[in-house]
Structure formats: structure tokens, C-alpha cells
Amino acid sequence: MTTPSVLQSLKTSNKGRLLYDNLWNTSAESTMRTLQQCTSSPPLRTTLALRMQQRSMDITERIVQPESTISRNTSQSMKSTSAPQGGESLSAWVDVGMSRLSYCEGVVLKECLAQERRDEETLQKRVIRRQQYLNGEYKHIQEWAENRLIDAVAKMEEKEEERCANVTRIVDQDAISNQQQRTKSEETMQRRWQEIDEIMKVGEAKRQQITEEERIRAEELRKRLERLEKIKSIQVTICDVETQSKCLLAQCRYKSYLSHDTTLGEIKELEQNVEKSGDLLNVSEKEGPTDMNIEEMVRLESCVRHGLRRIQDLVHQAELAFNEAEAKKKEEEAKAASEARYKEQQEREKKAKEDQKKLVVSGDSTRSVCTLPDQLVNCASPSAYALYEQLKKKLDDVLKLCEPLASPTTVTTKKLKLELQKAIAHPVNAISSQSAAHLRDKVGRLVNLLSGKTVTIADMPINATQHPQGRAFCLEYLAKKLVHKAAQQVSAKHESAFPLAAVATAVWKLYPELGHLLLAHFYIACPYIIPFYMPRNRNQLEGDYMKMLGYLVDDDGKVEEEEQYLKRMSGILRFYAAIIQSTPPGGGQSAHPHGVEHGWVWLSRLVNLSPRQDVTATLLFDFLEVAGHALLEAYGKQFRKLLALIASEYYPKIEKVTPESKRGPLTRLRQFLEDCVKTGRISQPQGYLSSQFWTRAATPPLVDLTSY
Known part of the structure; x- marks a missing residue:
């Protein structure tokens, strides 16, 4: 490392950016400037810089001297060191010189750092004395400010009392005026409340009348819906009976034994009753159901059920006829035996x-x-x-x-x-x-x-x-x-x-x-x-x-x-x-x-x-x-x-x-x-x-x- 690089490093350090002035506390301007420069690195003093520069230059000159001169000076200054023997090169000597240069730089750096620590201690003492001075000034200024604040508060209280008195006077006047207006307003409101009460009574009577009418309409609607629902349920029952009757006829295994005219008559009557019930349901939905409609639906349901029973009897009779026919086919001699059994039973x-x-x-x-x-x-x-x-x-x-x-x-x-x-x-x-x-x-x-x-x-x-x-x-x-x-x-x-x-x-x-x-x-x-x-x-x-x-x-x-x-x-x-x-x-x-x-x-x-x-x-x-x-x-x-x-x-x-x-x-x-x-x-x-x-x-x- 060269001397300029060392100097440059010292200048860029925190302490190197500090400025030192022996007369920093003699005036206010000097104090403010010193405080402003506390954040920047103080410059090195001229004498210290010159010394470091001179030492560095001497070391450098010794390094650049010719080989013979170096050997001669070295033998004189360091007796313990012998010159290189025949085969040793110049580079080896240069290495020795560089190591010595580094040693010298370290010595210079240590001296500079020691000087810096001494200067820093001196500066800290000065700062402490300046801080004590400023604390004293701060207390003096604080006492002065408290006195001024007390005076200002007293004046403000006087002004506030005066303002409150004015406000109280104005408020009293407003209260009297408001009381008069309130009295008038109460009288007006009382008259209006009386009018509102009369209107409310009339409205309540109308509301009760409307409520009663609504209740009557709702009751009528409920009864109407119940009657209509009953008619619908009867209609569903009639349709179910019709379906059951037709299924009974469709599933009959002995259709050939059914009475054709009687069966057609029953089916026709059943369909007519179902059609009547459907028409009656439509009329009830459009014009409203009545008790007569319900009675008619009940009558139709009874007719349909009777028709179902008759159809069941027809199917049963067909089954009996089939059984009788089958019995006749399987047993040709059963007739005579049956007659004999019948006679025996009669006897x-x-x-x-x-x-x-x-x-x-x-x-x-x-x-x-x-x-x-x-x-x-x-x-x-x-x-x-x-x-x-x-x-x-x-x-x-x-x-x-x-x-x-x-x-x-x-x-x-x-x-x-x-x-x-x-x-x-x-x-x-x-x-x-x-x-x-x-x-x-x-x-x-x-x-x-x-x-x-x-x-x-x-x-x-x-x-x-x-x-x-x-x-x-x-x-x-x-x-x-x-x-x-x-x-x-x-x-x-x-x-x-x-x-x-x-x-x-x-x-x-x-x-x-x-x-x-x-x-x-x-x-x-x-x-x-x-x-x-x-x-x-x-x-x-x-x-x-x-x-x-x-x-x-x-x-x-x-x-x-x-x-x-x-x-x-x-x-x-x-x-x-x-x-x-x-x-x-x-x-x-x-x-x-x-x-x-x-x-x-x-x-x-x-x-x-x-x-x-x-x-x-x-x-x-x-x-x-x-x-x-x-x-x-x-x-x-x-x-x-x-x-x-x-x-x-x-x-x-x-x-x-x-x-x-x-x-x-x-x-x-x-x-x-x-x-x-x-x-x-x-x-x-x-x-x-x-x-x-x-x-x-x-x-x-x-x-x-x-x-x-």
C-alpha cells in the first residue's frame, strides 16, 4: 500500500472528516459552526499530514534506489542482514523492501491513531463543558418562558371572564325569547294534538271497519278455499276410482265372460260421472264453490264407488263363470255327480x-x-x-x-x-x-x-x-x-x-x-x-x-x-x-x-x-x-x-x-x-x-x- 492511498483512507474515515479548531468556543458563531461540523469528518491537522507524508516519501525513495545503493545502505543500517548470494535476484530484494515499507506504514499509522485518540479526548472534554453551559442557558430560558406563560394565562382568563359575562347576558336574553316562543309553540302544538286525536279516532274507526271487512273477506276466502279443496280431493278420489275400475276391467283375465252391454253401461256411466265432476270443479274454480257443489260432488263420488262395486261384482261373476266353464270342460261327468250330491244334500x-x-x-x-x-x-x-x-x-x-x-x-x-x-x-x-x-x-x-x-x-x-x-x-x-x-x-x-x-x-x-x-x-x-x-x-x-x-x-x-x-x-x-x-x-x-x-x-x-x-x-x-x-x-x-x-x-x-x-x-x-x-x-x-x-x-x- 502506498502513502497517498493511506492518506486517502484516513481522510475518508469518520474521524478523518472531523474539523479541529482550538478556538471553537470563543464565540457563538464558532460554536454553531462547530456543532454543524460534528456530522462531518474533521480534517487532519497540517503538521500530522506533513509528517506522515514525509515519512512515506523517505520510505519510497529507499525502495526506488539502484541495487547497489540499496545493498550498501542496507548493510549499513541493518548489520544483521547479509547481501544476497551470487544467484539471488533483484526481485527478492524488492520483496524485502516492500515488507519493510509495510512495517513503516504500520508504525506511522499507530502514531497517527494515538494522536487521534488524544485529540478526541480533548474534544470530548470541550463538548462536555459546552453542554453544561448550554444546560444552564436552557434553564434560564425555561424560567423566562414560564413567567411569560403565566402572564399570558392570566390575561386570557380575564378575557374569558369578560366573554363569558357577555355570553351569559346574551343567553339570558335568548332564554326569555325562547320561553315566549316555546309557550306559543306549546299552545299551537296542543291545538294540533287535539286535531290529530280527532283525526286518529276517525282513522281508528275506519281501520277497525277495514280490519273487520278484511277478516270477513279472509274468512269467506278460507271457507271458499276449503270447499274448493274438498271438491278437488273428491275429484281426485273420483278419478282414482275411475282408474281403479278401468284397471280392474283391463286386468280381468275373463273378459269373454263379462256381460258386454252391462260392462259398457257401467263404463259409460262412470265416465259421465267423472266428466260431471270435472265440469263441477271448473265451475267451482271460476264462480266459487258452494255447499250445493260439495253435495253434488259427494253424490257423484258415491255413484262412482257404487259403480266400482258393480264392476267388481261383474269381474267376480266373470271369474265364477270361467271357473264353472272350466269345471264343465275338465269333468264331463261332474254334472251327474253334482246332481247326486245335491240330492243327497237336500235329503x-x-x-x-x-x-x-x-x-x-x-x-x-x-x-x-x-x-x-x-x-x-x-x-x-x-x-x-x-x-x-x-x-x-x-x-x-x-x-x-x-x-x-x-x-x-x-x-x-x-x-x-x-x-x-x-x-x-x-x-x-x-x-x-x-x-x-x-x-x-x-x-x-x-x-x-x-x-x-x-x-x-x-x-x-x-x-x-x-x-x-x-x-x-x-x-x-x-x-x-x-x-x-x-x-x-x-x-x-x-x-x-x-x-x-x-x-x-x-x-x-x-x-x-x-x-x-x-x-x-x-x-x-x-x-x-x-x-x-x-x-x-x-x-x-x-x-x-x-x-x-x-x-x-x-x-x-x-x-x-x-x-x-x-x-x-x-x-x-x-x-x-x-x-x-x-x-x-x-x-x-x-x-x-x-x-x-x-x-x-x-x-x-x-x-x-x-x-x-x-x-x-x-x-x-x-x-x-x-x-x-x-x-x-x-x-x-x-x-x-x-x-x-x-x-x-x-x-x-x-x-x-x-x-x-x-x-x-x-x-x-x-x-x-x-x-x-x-x-x-x-x-x-x-x-x-x-x-x-x-x-x-x-x-x-x-x-x-x-x-x-
């Missing part, structure tokens, strides 16, 4: 009717056959109605005989009545199929009571002979209790009919008069066991008629629901069906007091009457399910023919009188008949007690229809 029915005429209720060997009144035609068979009247009279006689005990007037008689009722109710309520010994025990208790022996109930001895009518009362109450238990228990638990029937049959066998009373209570509680479809008299009250049919009617005249009624009738009929096939503990079917032949009579009487909706299908299914197995065992082919007759002729009659919404029992009956024909088997009813029950034998197998 059997004739014989059954003759047997019915010979039935007796009391010990007489013959009785007169009554003639049915006109209003009872097709409601019951003459023989069944005569039997009903005789048993009813028998029951009335017994009730009249037992009236002193049934309606006691003394405490002793009341107590005896309760004891006799308990003596019957306890064993009857405990009847179950848990074992043969259990049933024998209940039969024994009842037989002992009826035979005049003393029985014990709750440690109390009871004897029916304590009253002259005690035994008759016990027989009537036992019959009534058995029927009541069937209505309550068997209706809910079907298999409980058989242990109850076993006890009833055992006592009936020993006391035939119990059978008369039991049948009488059967007929009163469930007249369909006769069977008897009781008609309603012209002036008869509805409650009285319902009681005759077996409905329960409370003191307020409320009649029990039909579902519960059918359930009770089912329980009573199942009990009766269980009785005719129950095996008494002491003998077989031959010793039965009311055997299965009475089931055949009941079934024959029922199918010879026109069916009624709900009740016929329900009771026929219940009877066949309970007594079908026993009837098949007893009558074989004859019963099979009767089932075929019911399925082919009587079932369609029931179907016609049964509405679409109440076809549950009808469906069960159809399924039962189809299963009997398809499988050829009728299973024993659940809970059946055979003759082997008394020896704990297994239940007999199913009866096979094909074996007959």
Missing part, C-alpha cells in the same frame, strides 16, 4: 230339519212347531225360534221361582245368597287345564253343592238346601257364571274354553236342567248361537235393541264398541263349540248331553239364513276353527260337502254384505276354507282336551280330509 237337510222339529227342551217327547211371524222370516229357522222361546220361558220360570233368594229382604237370606254365589264362583274361577285331578276337584265341588251336601268355602260351611229354592238358584247362577266367564276369559284366551267346557259338560250330564238354563243364557247373551238375527221393532229404543243383540249398555245409555262386542260373542260361541265336542270324565261321546250333532244343526241353520256383515263371518270362522275337527271326525264326507257348499255359495253371500273397510273376519274365513281344501287337513283346536287327557295321554293327530 240330509230335510232330515236335519225333521230332526230339529223333534228336539225337545223339557221331558216331553213331542212339541208343537211354531210358525215364524212375518218380521222374523229369514232371521231364524222355525224350529230354532221355537226352541229359543221354550228355553226363554224355562229361564223366566226359574228366575221367578228363585226371586225370594235372588232379591232377598232379610239379612239371613242376603247372607245365604252371597255364600251360595261364593260356593259357585270359587271353583268356576279356578278352572284351568293344569291337570285332570284339578278339573275333577272342581266338578266334585259343584256336584256336592248341587246334590245338597255341605261344602266349605273360606272355612265356612255352605249348604244349598238351607233355602227351598237354593238348588234352583245355584243351577241358574252356575249357568249364568259359566257364560259370563266365557265372555270375559275365552274371548281373550281361546284355549281356556275346553277346561271350562269339560266342567260344564260333566255337571250337565248329572243335572240336565243345568243344560236347559245354560242354553237359555247362551241364547240371551249371544242370540247367534240359536242362530237368530233379531230384527228391530218399529217403536223399539236403540238401547233396548242393542241389549237384545247382546251389547253391553251402561246406565247412561252408552253402547259398547263393536270390536269389543264381537270379541265377547266370539268367546261365548267358542265355549259352546267346545261343549259339543268335549269328552266328559265319566264316558265317551255317546254319553254326551249335548253332542256334536248339535254343531251340525247349528251350521245347517246358519247357512240357510242370509248372512249379516261382520258377525256372520266372525262367528262362522270361530265355530269352524273350534268344532271343525270334531265335525269332520263325526260326519266325514258329509261335512266335507258342507264345507264345499259354504266356500262356493255361502261365502260369496257374506262377501257381498261385507264392506271393504270391515273385511278382516272375512279374510280369515277365506284363508281357513282355502287351507282346508288345499291341505285336506283340519287341525285340532288349541287347548283341546281329548278322552286321553284324563289319563295324561298325548294329543291326537290331525284329521286328514282325504281319508274320507
Whole structure:
């Protein structure tokens, strides 16, 4: 590095840009100039620069001297260094000289830096003294400024007080003026408010009137929309019925068997009704619906539904015609066989009717056959109605005989009545199929009571002979209790009919008069066991008629629901069906007091009457399910023919009188008949007690229809 480059580097450094002046604090101008120059590098002093320049020049001259001169001077100045030997070049000497030059520059630089540090310390001391001086001046100026500020604030407060006084005076004047104006404004506003109140009252009255008119219009609109919506829904229903009718005809597999003219007439009438309903809907949408429109739509809907039923009947008739035709094609000899079966059936029915005429209720060997009144035609068979009247009279006689005990007037008689009722109710309520010994025990208790022996109930001895009518009362109450238990228990638990029937049959066998009373209570509680479809008299009250049919009617005249009624009738009929096939503990079917032949009579009487909706299908299914197995065992082919007759002729009659919404029992009956024909088997009813029950034998197998 050369001397000029060193000098240039020092000048461009931070300290090299500083300017040094020994008299910098002698005047204000010098002070300001010094402070302004603090940000620039101070220049080097002349003497220092000259010294550094002189030293650099001396070193440079020594470097550029000739080789001989360099060698000579070097030997004189540095004795420890020897001249280069023969082969050493000039470049080596130059290198030595450059290294020495660098050493000299370092020495010069160190001296310069030391001088600079000394000058910097001197300058810092001067700056500190100047700063202390300036702080003193600043405090003096600050005190002067605070005094001036205090004076200025005082003057400003005086001016502000004067201004506030002027403002207060002006405000007071404005307040007085504003008060006067406010008073006038309040008076004006009060007058205006009064006017507004009057206007508001008139407006409120108009608003209420408009609101009422709007409410009336909205109510009318709502009613109109409801009527229109109802008409639309009926129209949709009519269209659905039309579609259903056409689909029924389109899907009919026996179109060739349909009556062409009748079918076209039904379709034409159906389309006319649909068209009328559409026109009526359009008129209602344009002119507004009315109650007359709704009534007309309801009438059209009823007509369409009746048309659907007629079409269903046509399709069903076509199906029947097809089946008949197919039967004729497949069995050419079926006609003769059918005629033979028909004649046989007629003979059997004739014989059954003759047997019915010979039935007796009391010990007489013959009785007169009554003639049915006109209003009872097709409601019951003459023989069944005569039997009903005789048993009813028998029951009335017994009730009249037992009236002193049934309606006691003394405490002793009341107590005896309760004891006799308990003596019957306890064993009857405990009847179950848990074992043969259990049933024998209940039969024994009842037989002992009826035979005049003393029985014990709750440690109390009871004897029916304590009253002259005690035994008759016990027989009537036992019959009534058995029927009541069937209505309550068997209706809910079907298999409980058989242990109850076993006890009833055992006592009936020993006391035939119990059978008369039991049948009488059967007929009163469930007249369909006769069977008897009781008609309603012209002036008869509805409650009285319902009681005759077996409905329960409370003191307020409320009649029990039909579902519960059918359930009770089912329980009573199942009990009766269980009785005719129950095996008494002491003998077989031959010793039965009311055997299965009475089931055949009941079934024959029922199918010879026109069916009624709900009740016929329900009771026929219940009877066949309970007594079908026993009837098949007893009558074989004859019963099979009767089932075929019911399925082919009587079932369609029931179907016609049964509405679409109440076809549950009808469906069960159809399924039962189809299963009997398809499988050829009728299973024993659940809970059946055979003759082997008394020896704990297994239940007999199913009866096979094909074996007959």
C-alpha cells in the first residue's frame, strides 16, 4: 500500500472528516459552526499530514534506489542482514523492501491513531463543558418562558371572564325569547294534538271497519278455499276410482265372460260421472264453490264407488263363470255327480230339519212347531225360534221361582245368597287345564253343592238346601257364571274354553236342567248361537235393541264398541263349540248331553239364513276353527260337502254384505276354507282336551280330509 492511498483512507474515515479548531468556543458563531461540523469528518491537522507524508516519501525513495545503493545502505543500517548470494535476484530484494515499507506504514499509522485518540479526548472534554453551559442557558430560558406563560394565562382568563359575562347576558336574553316562543309553540302544538286525536279516532274507526271487512273477506276466502279443496280431493278420489275400475276391467283375465252391454253401461256411466265432476270443479274454480257443489260432488263420488262395486261384482261373476266353464270342460261327468250330491244334500237337510222339529227342551217327547211371524222370516229357522222361546220361558220360570233368594229382604237370606254365589264362583274361577285331578276337584265341588251336601268355602260351611229354592238358584247362577266367564276369559284366551267346557259338560250330564238354563243364557247373551238375527221393532229404543243383540249398555245409555262386542260373542260361541265336542270324565261321546250333532244343526241353520256383515263371518270362522275337527271326525264326507257348499255359495253371500273397510273376519274365513281344501287337513283346536287327557295321554293327530 502506498502513502497517498493511506492518506486517502484516513481522510475518508469518520474521524478523518472531523474539523479541529482550538478556538471553537470563543464565540457563538464558532460554536454553531462547530456543532454543524460534528456530522462531518474533521480534517487532519497540517503538521500530522506533513509528517506522515514525509515519512512515506523517505520510505519510497529507499525502495526506488539502484541495487547497489540499496545493498550498501542496507548493510549499513541493518548489520544483521547479509547481501544476497551470487544467484539471488533483484526481485527478492524488492520483496524485502516492500515488507519493510509495510512495517513503516504500520508504525506511522499507530502514531497517527494515538494522536487521534488524544485529540478526541480533548474534544470530548470541550463538548462536555459546552453542554453544561448550554444546560444552564436552557434553564434560564425555561424560567423566562414560564413567567411569560403565566402572564399570558392570566390575561386570557380575564378575557374569558369578560366573554363569558357577555355570553351569559346574551343567553339570558335568548332564554326569555325562547320561553315566549316555546309557550306559543306549546299552545299551537296542543291545538294540533287535539286535531290529530280527532283525526286518529276517525282513522281508528275506519281501520277497525277495514280490519273487520278484511277478516270477513279472509274468512269467506278460507271457507271458499276449503270447499274448493274438498271438491278437488273428491275429484281426485273420483278419478282414482275411475282408474281403479278401468284397471280392474283391463286386468280381468275373463273378459269373454263379462256381460258386454252391462260392462259398457257401467263404463259409460262412470265416465259421465267423472266428466260431471270435472265440469263441477271448473265451475267451482271460476264462480266459487258452494255447499250445493260439495253435495253434488259427494253424490257423484258415491255413484262412482257404487259403480266400482258393480264392476267388481261383474269381474267376480266373470271369474265364477270361467271357473264353472272350466269345471264343465275338465269333468264331463261332474254334472251327474253334482246332481247326486245335491240330492243327497237336500235329503240330509230335510232330515236335519225333521230332526230339529223333534228336539225337545223339557221331558216331553213331542212339541208343537211354531210358525215364524212375518218380521222374523229369514232371521231364524222355525224350529230354532221355537226352541229359543221354550228355553226363554224355562229361564223366566226359574228366575221367578228363585226371586225370594235372588232379591232377598232379610239379612239371613242376603247372607245365604252371597255364600251360595261364593260356593259357585270359587271353583268356576279356578278352572284351568293344569291337570285332570284339578278339573275333577272342581266338578266334585259343584256336584256336592248341587246334590245338597255341605261344602266349605273360606272355612265356612255352605249348604244349598238351607233355602227351598237354593238348588234352583245355584243351577241358574252356575249357568249364568259359566257364560259370563266365557265372555270375559275365552274371548281373550281361546284355549281356556275346553277346561271350562269339560266342567260344564260333566255337571250337565248329572243335572240336565243345568243344560236347559245354560242354553237359555247362551241364547240371551249371544242370540247367534240359536242362530237368530233379531230384527228391530218399529217403536223399539236403540238401547233396548242393542241389549237384545247382546251389547253391553251402561246406565247412561252408552253402547259398547263393536270390536269389543264381537270379541265377547266370539268367546261365548267358542265355549259352546267346545261343549259339543268335549269328552266328559265319566264316558265317551255317546254319553254326551249335548253332542256334536248339535254343531251340525247349528251350521245347517246358519247357512240357510242370509248372512249379516261382520258377525256372520266372525262367528262362522270361530265355530269352524273350534268344532271343525270334531265335525269332520263325526260326519266325514258329509261335512266335507258342507264345507264345499259354504266356500262356493255361502261365502260369496257374506262377501257381498261385507264392506271393504270391515273385511278382516272375512279374510280369515277365506284363508281357513282355502287351507282346508288345499291341505285336506283340519287341525285340532288349541287347548283341546281329548278322552286321553284324563289319563295324561298325548294329543291326537290331525284329521286328514282325504281319508274320507
